[in-house]
Amino acid sequence: MPAVVRTFPLLPAFVFIAALGKWLPRLREWPAARGALDAANAAVAALVFVVTVTLAADVLRSPFPIAVAAAGFAALLALNLNATWVMLAAAAAGLARGWWAG
Numbered sequence: 001m002p003a004v005v006r007t008f009p010l011l012p013a014f015v016f017i018a019a020l021g022k023w024l025p026r027l028r029e030w031p032a033a034r035g036a037l038d039a040a041n042a043a044v045a046a047l048v049f050v051v052t053v054t055l056a057a058d059v060l061r062s063p064f065p066i067a068v069a070a071a072g073f074a075a076l077l078a079l080n081l082n083a084t085w086v087m088l089a090a091a092a093a094g095l096a097r098g099w100w101a102g
Contacts, residue, residue: 006054013044068093 020027027033059065072086 006051006058009047010044010051013040013047016040064097065094 017024024037027037056069060069068090072090075081075086075089076083
């Protein structure tokens with residue numbers, strides 16, 4: 001199964017947040033809603049973890065992606081860079097490698 005398809009389980013969480021983002025602070029005040037939102041947060045965290053592990057197992061099979069992942073991890077931790085810039089740099093590295101490889 002393509003790696004992109006495996007990211008679709010995260011879509012409902014993003015739709016939920018986009019639809020209810022305005023009202024979430026008010027919902028947090030209700031005890032019953034607070035419990036449901038806490039459970040949803042845990043479920044989303046578990047989904048992110050599972051998708052990350054699955055994608056990593058598919059992608060990290062050769063030295064180049066492993067080196068890009070290690071460099072990105074180091075940039076996030078040691079240089080305290082924004083994750084958006086790290087992802088853009090990793091994408092650029094992958095595109096450049098694909099372009100040069102033909």
